Structure formats: structure tokens, C-alpha cells
Amino acid sequence: MTPPTSTLAPPTVLQKPTVARSRRRRGGWTRRLPLLPALIFAVVVTQIPFLLTVWYSLQSWNLLHPGTKHYVGLRNYHTIFSDEIFRTAVVNTVVFTVAPVILSIVIGTGIALLLDRRVFGRGLLRTLIVSPFLVMPAAAALVWKFTILDPVFGVLNYFLKPFGVGKVDWINSHSQATIITVLTWQWTPFMILIVLAGLQSQSQDILEAARVDGADGLRIFRSLTLPHLRPYLELGVLLGSIYIVQAFDAIFMITAGGPGQKTTNLPYYLYEVAFRGFDIGRASAMGVVVVVATIVIATLALRLISSLFSDEGMAGR
Amino acid sequence: MNVARATVAGHRSRLPSRLVLGVLTWIIVLIFFFPVLWMALTGFKHEEDAATSPPHFFFKPTLDEYSAVWNRGLRSYLEHSITISVTSTLIVLALALPAAYALSIRPVRKWRDVLFFFISTKMLPIVGAIIPLYIITKNLHLLDHQLALIILYTSMNLPIAVWMLRSFLLEVPAEIIEASQVDGAGLPRQLRSIIMPIISPGLAATALICFIFAWNEFFLAVNLTTTNAGTVPIFLVSFVAPEGQFWAHLSAAATVACLPVLLAGWAAQDKLVRGLSMGAVK
Numbered sequence: 001m002t003p004p005t006s007t008l009a010p011p012t013v014l015q016k017p018t019v020a021r022s023r024r025r026r027g028g029w030t031r032r033l034p035l036l037p038a039l040i041f042a043v044v045v046t047q048i049p050f051l052l053t054v055w056y057s058l059q060s061w062n063l064l065h066p067g068t069k070h071y072v073g074l075r076n077y078h079t080i081f082s083d084e085i086f087r088t089a090v091v092n093t094v095v096f097t098v099a100p101v102i103l104s105i106v107i108g109t110g111i112a113l114l115l116d117r118r119v120f121g122r123g124l125l126r127t128l129i130v131s132p133f134l135v136m137p138a139a140a141a142l143v144w145k146f147t148i149l150d151p152v153f154g155v156l157n158y159f160l161k162p163f164g165v166g167k168v169d170w171i172n173s174h175s176q177a178t179i180i181t182v183l184t185w186q187w188t189p190f191m192i193l194i195v196l197a198g199l200q201s202q203s204q205d206i207l208e209a210a211r212v213d214g215a216d217g218l219r220i221f222r223s224l225t226l227p228h229l230r231p232y233l234e235l236g237v238l239l240g241s242i243y244i245v246q247a248f249d250a251i252f253m254i255t256a257g258g259p260g261q262k263t264t265n266l267p268y269y270l271y272e273v274a275f276r277g278f279d280i281g282r283a284s285a286m287g288v289v290v291v292v293a294t295i296v297i298a299t300l301a302l303r304l305i306s307s308l309f310s311d312e313g314m315a316g317r
Numbered sequence: 318m319n320v321a322r323a324t325v326a327g328h329r330s331r332l333p334s335r336l337v338l339g340v341l342t343w344i345i346v347l348i349f350f351f352p353v354l355w356m357a358l359t360g361f362k363h364e365e366d367a368a369t370s371p372p373h374f375f376f377k378p379t380l381d382e383y384s385a386v387w388n389r390g391l392r393s394y395l396e397h398s399i400t401i402s403v404t405s406t407l408i409v410l411a412l413a414l415p416a417a418y419a420l421s422i423r424p425v426r427k428w429r430d431v432l433f434f435f436i437s438t439k440m441l442p443i444v445g446a447i448i449p450l451y452i453i454t455k456n457l458h459l460l461d462h463q464l465a466l467i468i469l470y471t472s473m474n475l476p477i478a479v480w481m482l483r484s485f486l487l488e489v490p491a492e493i494i495e496a497s498q499v500d501g502a503g504l505p506r507q508l509r510s511i512i513m514p515i516i517s518p519g520l521a522a523t524a525l526i527c528f529i530f531a532w533n534e535f536f537l538a539v540n541l542t543t544t545n546a547g548t549v550p551i552f553l554v555s556f557v558a559p560e561g562q563f564w565a566h567l568s569a570a571a572t573v574a575c576l577p578v579l580l581a582g583w584a585a586q587d588k589l590v591r592g593l594s595m596g597a598v599k
Contacts, residue, residue: 028426034415039416041471052449053445134581135356136535143568153564253553286444294441
């Protein structure tokens with residue numbers, strides 16, 4: 001590794017590249033060193049559990065029956081795919097991901113457009129609107145469950161009374177809509193922040209030029225703002241999907257997956273199978289299915305981020 | 318002349334419409350903010366004012382429920398939350414800052430692949446890892462132990478911190494670093510006198526965002542902890558099926574649970590979007 005110190009050894013042509021390479025290698029290691037702790041930590045803590053999940057999913061293994069663990073191949077996968085509740089959970093997962101993502105991106109874009117205008121108290125408005133995203137989801141879920149959605153004392157039915165709505169038991173009779181509403185409420189601020197960043201990076205000169213040319217607001221929005229916002233909307237949708245697919249807190253706190261299996265999504269069902277039924281093999285197989293599904297979305301997200309990334313962030317555009 | 322008339326007409330129609338849109342904006346924002354406000358308000362009520370029909374919007378405020386919540390066990394959960402969130406955030410920064418440096422200012426050769434490896438770990442759902450995590454934690458006798466959550470929250474926030482810090486480090490002008498190298502400044506001095514002052518606001522924002530995610534996390538906490546290391550969300554689980562009048566009590570607990578992250582989020586507001594988009598949006 002050390003460069004030759006002896007001046008007696010004539011520097012031959014053959015030696016040169018060796019010296020250069022070893023120097024480069026040393027430079028390489030001093031470069032790599034600061035990276036290693038984080039990289040090793042991430043590999044150990046995030047990758048090994050996923051590999052183990054795959055291994056566990058091939059076992060018949062229930063913690064309530066110790067000593068019966070044995071290899072069963074793909075049988076757990078066969079069991080879960082013929083399980084009615086699992087299929088319901090798959091459908092619910094799609095519903096509880098697609099609906100909140102679409103609603104929050106649409107409502108979020110609308111609010112972002114409103115907030116991008118000159119409006120009295122804009123700073124305060126922005127502070128208030130991020131709050132639903134910041135508050136602890138588990139806490140917010142309980143506040144919704146009792147103080148807002150309660151059929152008798154809840155404040156929602158009170159506000160809706162003038163519109164002829166009676167004492168509706170939202171959580172039991174509209175359980176899916178309840179979960180979708182709470183998730184949408186929570187994720188709209190996320191979309192607002194991303195869309196606002198997009199709106200603010202728009203070149204004012206071009207908008208001014210369009211206005212001078214006589215384009216009206218709608219036309220400017222359709223042919224300038226929307227195309228400019230597109231990567232931001234895509235980013236919001238993909239990141240939103242990746243996070244909302246894993247929705248658990250609101251379901252755990254508000255409906256516990258019910259009534260029946262109406263609000264049981266995959267994370268919640270996996271939780272029940274693993275931590276109520278202690279069926280490690282079957283729960284692991286479900287975990288693998290969730291991971292495979294997420295990889296599909298994540299691949300799209302990564303491709304998108306990587307295309308944004310080639311411009312080194314969207315800041316300068 | 319045509320243009321002038323158009324502008325005048327435009328202004329005439331714009332003023333009331335601006336007012337209408339302004340009022341509309343306020344109404345929508347207040348609807349979104351209402352549950353948070355209602356939570357805080359209900360926490361200041363006496364139990365008999367909390368669950369009423371019609372709801373009481375004006376009442377004699379009291380701090381009784383806040384002190385009751387504090388005395389009835391919330392305190393130890395708060396302590397766990399603070400220890401776990403703060404410790405994991407500090408470890409995240411200690412790991413992420415050198416890594417971000419090696420991915421920006423003095424990049425390793427395959428920095429792009431490494432960067433995408435980090436972000437891909439963030440995209441895998443935690444339910445896909447929870448079972449081995451539970452078994453490993455159990456075998457290491459770390460169930461209901463703060464260390465388990467500290468390690469897992471560190472891995473949860475590490476990719477966000479690496480991406481965010483990298484985006485801040487890229488803003489350090491290369492000329493300044495080169496100039497300092499010409500002046501013979503070593504790496505420690507470079508870090509201390511050039512890089513740290515420039516990125517310290519970014520470092521603070523990154524810390525706040527990691528803190529928020531750790532503080533609010535529920536799934537790992539509910540599966541790996543109970544009373545000895547339970548965080549604030551675990552305290553709240555006891556309200557899922559409670560008895561008697563409890564709304565004011567619940568709201569006070571929820572408000573205390575949310576206050577630290579609201580303050581952290583409001584403080585990091587202008588950097589929030591960068592954290593949420595892993596540095597892709599500035």
C-alpha cells in the first residue's frame with residue numbers, strides 16, 4: 001500500500017500504474033469510510049429482516065405450539081390466497097390507498113392554488129393547514145372517533161343538523177368512508193406542501209407574458225401551470241401511496257378492522273394473524289405479498305425521483 | 318385602448334372575486350384545522366362539559382384534566398417518547414452526516430447506487446419486516462425495552478436524513494471548499510468553519526423531521542413495547558375502549574401527545590417539504 005520509498009529502485013513503467021492504483025484505492029477508502037457506518041447499519045437492520053420474512057413464510061410455525069416449526073414450502077401462500085378475509089383485506093388495502101391518495105391530491109392541489117394567491121394571513125394559514133399532518137395519527141384517530149364522529153355527542157352531527165342529517169353512527173354505518181376521510185384529512189397537507197413547492201418554482205416571467213398575451217386564468221392553468229406541476233403531482237401520488245398502503249393507526253384506533261372485516265386492510269390483518277393468532281408462517285407470507293406489491297409502486301417512485309434527480313432537485317426550474 | 322379597457326374590467330371583477338376566494342381559503346383551512354382545535358379545546362373542559370348535546374363551544378376552562386393526565390401515568394410514557402425520539406435522532410444525524418458527506422462533497426464512486434439503496438429501504442413496508450423484528454427482539458430480550466425502538470427508529474429515519482442532508486451539503490459552494498483546501502485547511506477545520514455553519518439550519522430541520530416521525534410512530538411501538546418502554550401512542554391505546562366520561566381526559570392526553578411535534582413541525586415548516594420528498598423538492 002505504501003509508495004516505494006527507496007530511491008535505488010528505478011521507477012519502471014510497470015511500477016507506475018501500481019502506485020497510482022494503490023493511491024486511488026486509499027483515496028477510495030478514505031472516501032468510503034464515512035459512508036460505512038450508515039450503510040452497514042441500514043443493511044443489517046432493514047435487509048436481514050426482509051430475508052428472514054421470506055424464510056419464515058416457508059415454515060409452519062405457530063408460537064402457541066412451540067417445537068412444531070417445520071418447512072412446508074409454499075403451503076402458507078396457498079392458505080392465504082384461499083383465505084376469504086385475506087382477499088377482502090387486499091381489496092380494502094387498494095380502496096384505503098387509492099381513495100385517500102386521489103382525494104388528498106385533488107383537494108390538496110385546490111388548497112395549494114388558493115394558498116398560492118395573495119391572501120390575508122397567508123403565513124398563519126400555512127401553519128394551520130400543515131397541522132393535521134403533524135399531529136400524532138393515533139391521537140388524531142381517537143379525537144375523530146369520539147369527539148367528532150360520536151352519533152349523539154359528536155360535533156359533526158351537530159354541524160350537519162341544519163342540513164337534515166340525523167344522529168348518524170358514522171363509524172359503524174359508514175366505516176370505510178370514515179377511514180378514508182380521516183386518512184384524506186391527514187394526507188392533504190402533505191400534498192399541499194408538495195404542490196405549493198411546485199407552484200412557487202414556476203417562472204413568474206412566463207406567467208406574466210401569458211397574461212400580457214391575453215390568456216385567461218383557466219387557460220394559463222391548463223397549458224402552463226398543470227404541465228409544470230406534473231412531476232410534483234406524480235411525486236405526491238407515489239410517496240403518498242407508499243405511506244398510505246401501510247395505514248394502520250387509524251384502523252387500529254377507530255374501527256379495529258370492523259364491523260366484520262369491512263375496514264381490515266393488509267397491515268391490520270397481518271397484525272391480527274401475527275399478534276393475536278401467533279401464526280408466524282402465515283403472517284410472514286402475507287408480509288411477503290405486501291412487500292412485493294409495494295415494490296411495484298416503489299419502482300415507479302424510484303424511477304420518477306431518479307428522473308427528477310438528474311436535474312438535481314426541482315428547485316432551479 | 319382595448320388593452321386598457323380589458324385591464325380596468327379585469328380589475329373590477331378581480332377585487333370581489335379576490336375577497337371571495339380569500340374568505341373561501343380561510344373557511345377551508347379552518348375546517349381542516351378544526352379537529353386539532355377541538356382536541357385542544359376539549360382538553361380544557363370539565364368532563365361534564367366535554368360530551369354534551371349540543372356541544373359546548375363556550376365553557377369555563379380548567380387545567381384539571383391536564384394535571385390529571387399527567388398524574389395518571391402519561392408522564393412515564395412521555396419520558397420514554399422523549400428518550401427514544403431524541404436518542405434515535407442523534408444517532409441518525411451521527412450516521413447520516415458523514416454518509417451524506419461521502420455522497421456529495423467527496424463522493425464515492427457509486428454514490429448514485431448507494432443513495433438509491435438508502436431510499437429503497439424507506440419504501441419497503443414495515444409490515445414486511447415486523448415478524449422477524451419481533452422474534453429477534455424477543456430472542457435478544459429487548460421486548461418492551463427502549464433500545465429496540467431506538468434502533469428501529471434510527472433505521473426508519475436514516476434514509477430521509479441521508480437524502481436531506483445531502484441536498485443541504487450540495488448547497489455548500491465548491492469554490493469555498495477548494496479555496497480552503499488551497500489555504501491548507503484540513504478536513505476538521507473545513508467541517509468546523511465552513512460546512513457546519515452553512516448547513517446548520519438544514520441539520521436542525523433534518524433533526525426536527527426525524528424527531529416528528531419517531532414521536533408519532535405507532536406500529537412498531539404497539540408490537541414491541543408495553544409499559545416499560547411504551548411511547549405516548551401506547552398510552553393512548555387505553556382510550557380505545559374506555560368506561561365512563563373520558564372525553565376531556567382523552568383530549569388533554571392527545572393534546573399533550575401532539576404538542577411537541579406541532580411545535581417541531583411549525584419550527585421546521587419551510588424545510589418540511591424537502592424532508593417529506595427526501596430532498597427531491599426544495
